[in-house]
Amino acid sequence: MTGASSGIGRAIAQACAAPGVTLALLGRDRERLIETASICKAAGAIVEIGAIDVRDPAAMHEWLISFDRDQAVDLLIANAGVTGGLSPHSAVETAATSREVLETNIFGVVNTIQPLLGAMIARRAGQIAIVSSIAGFVPVTDAPSYSASKAAILRYGLALRSGLRGHGVKVSVICPGYVATPMAAREIGPRPFEVSAEKAAELILHGLRRDQSVIAFPTFLAFITWLGGVMPDRVRQFTERWFRFDVTDSK
Ligand SMILES: NC(=O)c1ccc[n+]([C@@H]2O[C@H](COP(=O)([O-])OP(=O)(O)OC[C@H]3O[C@@H](n4cnc5c(N)ncnc54)[C@H](OP(=O)(O)O)[C@@H]3O)[C@@H](O)[C@H]2O)c1
Secondary structure (H helix, E strand, O other), rough: OOOOOOOOHHHHHHHHHHHHHHHHEEOHHHHHHHHHHHHHOOOEOOOOEEEEOOOOOOHHHHHHHHHHHOOOOOEEEOOOOOOOOOOOOOOOOOHHHHHHHHHHHHHHHHHHHHHHHHHHHHHOOOOOEEEEHHHHHHHHHOOOHHHHHHHHHHHHHHHHHHHHHEEEEEEEEEEEEOEEEEEHEEEEEOOOOOEHHHHHHHHHHHHHHHHOOEEOHHHHHHHHHHHHHHOOHHHHHHHHHHHHOOOOOOO
């Protein structure tokens, strides 16, 4: 799993950790990865960590292929992501922010999945989970690159799902609403129906066990966000004013 050093990823790792389970935990921050690993080892899991940037396709490929050779991956979770967004009093994201968000959230997902697709298809087994967001359902004025990236991986994941159905590989796309993590803490504004990272992990793992195509929660917020994406754009812009936010400068 990528993004295992914090937030939702750490909570999923913790929920999966048990005797007989081997976890591969990826992220950039080695210290925070070691913290997650310690929690999981205390619960009886065998843990390997990799401090790798998901934007580095060669490093991702090498690490994942090598891990899969020793221990066939049965659940691959592409969870790493960044938000970007507009700082207070600015109308646009910087080009650097936009690039970082799109590269991490789109190519980071591709770099996580591509190396293992061949092996999973050959084994006719495995499950892939892509962490998108309800922000992928609707244009988000205050985080344009983020909503674009999450829409892209939602479509990518669902297309993969139908393409891999005949090959024994399952694919689900996860679309959380607000989850209390360091990422969410960057947002200055309303975060209605926010859930804890532990609750999010529970809902995600429940949806994966049922092989749901889209695991979106909380249901009401997911529904009104989806509605925002299909309503006339002028109405969407009007209703969005209750959800506007700024982001703090540090990512
Ligand atoms: N929190 C929410 O409200 C919310 C809602 C909807 C969707 N999501 C999605 O859920 C996922 C997890 O977010 P979170 O809330 O748990 O945020 P978080 O606490 O900030 O965690 C983000 C994780 O992504 C990793 N990451 C970021 N950029 C990376 C890169 N270039 N290479 C490798 N790892 C990278 C971070 O690792 P390092 O810091 O070690 O690099 C960290 O482990 C994201 O995809 C996010 O978009 C979150």
